[in-house]
Amino acid sequence: MKILHSADWHLADRLRHIDRTADLRRAAERVMEHCRREQADVLLIAGDLFSELIKPETFADTVAHLSYLFRSFLLRGGTVVALTGNHDNDIYCDTLRRAFQLAAPIDAREGDLLPAGRLYLAVSPVHFRLADHLGRQVQFVCMPYPTMGRYLSGTSQQQYTSFVQRAKILQSTYAACLQRIRGQLRPGLPAVLVTHVNIFPSPATALFRFGGDDIRIRIPLTAGTWSYVALGHLHRPQAVLGHANVRYAGSIERLEIGECEQQKSVVVVQINGSEQPAVIRSLPLPATPFYDVRIRDPASDMATLRRRYPEASRALVRCHVTYNPRCDNLSEILAEITRTFPRCYERTWSVGGRPSSNRPPRNSLPPAGQRIQSGSDRSSEAPLTDWLSLLETGGDLRQVVLGYLRHCLSGDPDRETLVSMAERLLLEQAK
Numbered sequence: 001m002k003i004l005h006s007a008d009w010h011l012a013d014r015l016r017h018i019d020r021t022a023d024l025r026r027a028a029e030r031v032m033e034h035c036r037r038e039q040a041d042v043l044l045i046a047g048d049l050f051s052e053l054i055k056p057e058t059f060a061d062t063v064a065h066l067s068y069l070f071r072s073f074l075l076r077g078g079t080v081v082a083l084t085g086n087h088d089n090d091i092y093c094d095t096l097r098r099a100f101q102l103a104a105p106i107d108a109r110e111g112d113l114l115p116a117g118r119l120y121l122a123v124s125p126v127h128f129r130l131a132d133h134l135g136r137q138v139q140f141v142c143m144p145y146p147t148m149g150r151y152l153s154g155t156s157q158q159q160y161t162s163f164v165q166r167a168k169i170l171q172s173t174y175a176a177c178l179q180r181i182r183g184q185l186r187p188g189l190p191a192v193l194v195t196h197v198n199i200f201p202s203p204a205t206a207l208f209r210f211g212g213d214d215i216r217i218r219i220p221l222t223a224g225t226w227s228y229v230a231l232g233h234l235h236r237p238q239a240v241l242g243h244a245n246v247r248y249a250g251s252i253e254r255l256e257i258g259e260c261e262q263q264k265s266v267v268v269v270q271i272n273g274s275e276q277p278a279v280i281r282s283l284p285l286p287a288t289p290f291y292d293v294r295i296r297d298p299a300s301d302m303a304t305l306r307r308r309y310p311e312a313s314r315a316l317v318r319c320h321v322t323y324n325p326r327c328d329n330l331s332e333i334l335a336e337i338t339r340t341f342p343r344c345y346e347r348t349w350s351v352g353g354r355p356s357s358n359r360p361p362r363n364s365l366p367p368a369g370q371r372i373q374s375g376s377d378r379s380s381e382a383p384l385t386d387w388l389s390l391l392e393t394g395g396d397l398r399q400v401v402l403g404y405l406r407h408c409l410s411g412d413p414d415r416e417t418l419v420s421m422a423e424r425l426l427l428e429q430a431k
Contacts, residue, residue, distance in 0.1 A: 001132040003192065004040040005267040006031050007232030008208075008251035010087065011066075012058045013051035015256070015316060016345040017412060021058075023288050025065060027252040031266055032069055034283050038268055040078060041116075041132040046232030046249060047085025047145055047196025049121075050092065052209075059092055074117050079130055083122040084144040085196040085232055086210070090123060097121045111184055113137065122194075124150050125177045127184065138227070138271055141181050143195035145233070146170040146215045151177065163213045170215050178219070190227040190274045195219070198233055199240055206258055208235055208251070228269050228278045237265050237282065245278050253287055257318055260290035293319040293341070298328045305340045317341040321349040398426045 009028060013020045035043055054062065070080055084093050100119060108114055113129040120128075122142035131137045144150050148166070151173045160166040174197075185191050198207070200216040207214055219229070229246040236259070237250035249267050254260060264287045270279040289311045295301045298321065306312055319337055323330055330349060337344060405422055409415040 001042065001130075001136055001138045001190075001271045002038060002040045003042045003044060003138075003228070003230075003269040003271065004031070004035050004038060005044045005046065005228075005230045005247065005249045005269055006252055007044075007046035007196070007230075007249040008048045008085070008235055008255075009045060010048055010051045010208075010251065010253075010255060012054040012062045013255060014053055018316065018343055018345045020253070020255070021062075024253055027264075027285060027287075028066075028069055030285050031252055032073060034266055034268075035073055035078065038283075040268070042130060042138075042140075043073065043078065043080045044192075044194055044230045045080065045082035046194050046230045047083055048087045048232060048251075049082050049085075050088055052087040052089065054089065054092070063096065070119060074119065077116045077133060079114075079116045080119040081122075081130075081140060081142065081194060082119065083142045083194060083196060083232075084150065086145040086147075086214075087208075088145075090147075090149055093121060094123050097123055110181075111139075111186070125181065127181050129186075129189070137189055139185055139189050139191040141178070141185075141191060141193045143174065143178060143193065143197070145196040146174045146217065167213065167215055171217060174215075174217055182225070188274055190271045191225070192228045192230060192269075192271070193219070193226050194230045196232040199231065199246075207233075208255060227271050227274060228280070230267075230269075235259055236262055237267075244280060247280070252285055254290055254316075257290045257292060257316075259287075260292070262287070289315040291315045291317045291341070293317055293337075295319065295321045295323075295333070295337075298323050298333050302333065302336055305337075309341075312340050313342060315341065315343060317344040318346045319344055319348075321347070323349060323351065325351060398423070401426060 009024065011021075011024050011028070013024060031043070034040075050059070050062065074080070084090065100121065104118065106115065108128065111127055111129065113131060114120065116130065120142075122144055125141075125143050127139060127141040129137050129139050148170070151170060160169055178193075195217075197217040197219070198214050200218050227245065229240075229243075231240070231246065231248045234248045235251040235255065236248065238248050240246040240248065247267055250262065250264060251259070252264060252266070254262060254264065264285040265282040266285060268281050268283060272279070291309050291312075293305070293309070309315065309317075319341065321330070321333055321337070323333060334347060334349075337347060402419055402423055405419050406415065409418060412418075
C-alpha cells in the first residue's frame with residue numbers, strides 16, 4: 001500500500017489582516033498532485049485540517065473546495081483519512097463527519113474493513129482496515145489530539161482542578177485507549193498509527209499559535225509495533241528520536257515567520273508487509289517566503305528594497321523602521337513599504353532606535369482624507385490628539401469614539417463587531 005502522509009493544513013487561516021486562503025489552497029492542490037503522480041492509495045491528514053479562525057460562511061466555502069479537490073482522487077478509489085488536531089473545531093468536524101454518514105451510510109464496527117473511495121474524519125479514537133488496489137490490507141489507528149471532549153465524557157470532564165491534573169488525566173486516558181486498541185489489532189497485518197500530539201521526548205520546537213498548555217504524550221515506539229507512525233502538530237518536518245518510520249510531516253505551508261527557513265514537504269510511505277520495513281521518502285512543497293525587514297537608514301535602504309527582496313510582491317513581511325523625524329517623512333516611508341510589500345502584515349517604527357508610540361509624527365501626517373495604509377499598526381488619519389480636538393469643538397462623543405475605532409481597526413476582519421460592542425457600551429453609559 002502506498003500512503004501519502006501530510007498534516008497541519010490549517011485551511012482558511014489568516015495572518016493578522018492577511019487572508020491565507022489562496023496560499024493554503026494552492027498548497028493543498030500540490031499535495032493532491034503528489035497523490036496523483038505517486039498513485040497513492042491513501043492520503044493521511046494528521047490533524048489541523050482547518051484553522052481555528054474559520055467562520056461559518058468560510059467553512060462552507062472551504063468544504064466546497066475540498067470536495068472539488070478530493071473528487072478525482074476518491075473516484076479512482078483513493079481514500080482520505082483525517083483526524084482532528086488542537087486547532088480543529090469539534091462542532092464543525094463532527095457535523096461534517098455525520099454528513100458523510102448520511103450521504104453514504106455504512107454499518108461498520110471497530111477494526112472492520114472499510115470501503116475505499118471515501119473520506120474518513122476521526123473525531124475520537126478509532127481503528128479500522130483499508131485495502132489497496134490489489135486487496136492488500138493495512139490497519140489504521142487514529143488518535144486525535146487529546147481533549148476532554150474527545151477522550152472522556154460525562155462527569156469525567158469535571159474531575160480536575162488544575163492543568164496539571166487535566167494533563168495527567170488525558171495522558172493516562174490516551175495511553176490506556178492506545179493500549180486497548182493495540183490489543184485488538186490483527187497479528188500479521190501492518191499497522192499505521194495516525195495521531196496529532198507532541199511526542200515526549202521530542203525535539204524542542206515552538207508550537208504554532210498555541211494559547212494553552214500542551215499535552216505531551218509518550219508513545220511506545222518498540223520495533224515491530226508500527227509499520228509507520230504518522231504525526232501532526234509540529235510544523236517542522238522531522239523524524240523522531242532516530243526512528244525513520246516515526247515522522248512529523250510538518251505543515252503544508254509556512255504559517256508564521258518562525259517557519260521562514262523550513263522546507264515544507266509531504267511523506268510517501270510504501271508498506272510492503274508487517275515483516276518488512278516501510279520505504280519512506282519526502283517530496284518537497286513550494287512555500288510562501290517570509291521576510292523580516294529592518295530599515296535603519298531610510299534614505300539609502302528604501303531605494304534598494306525591491307532588489308534585496310526579489311519576491312516582495314508575494315512574500316509575507318514584518319517590517320521595522322528606524323527613522324529621524326528631522327529628515328525622514330514617516331508617512332511616505334510607510335506608503336512605499338506598502339507599495340513594495342503588499343502583503344506586509346506588521347509594521348512598527350522607532351525614532352533613532354527608541355520605541356515610539358507607533359504613530360506618525362504630526363509634521364509627517366498625510367493630507368486630510370488620505371489614510372495611512374497600515375499593517376498591524378492600524379494607524380488612523382491623525383493622532384489621538386486630533387480626534388480629541390473634535391470633542392473640544394463640540395463634536396458628538398459617540399460619533400468621535402466610533403469614528404476613531406473604525407480608523408484604528410482598518411483592515412481588521414472583526415472591526416464592525418468591535419465597533420458595535422463599543423456602541424452598545426456607550427449607549428448603556430448614556431442611559
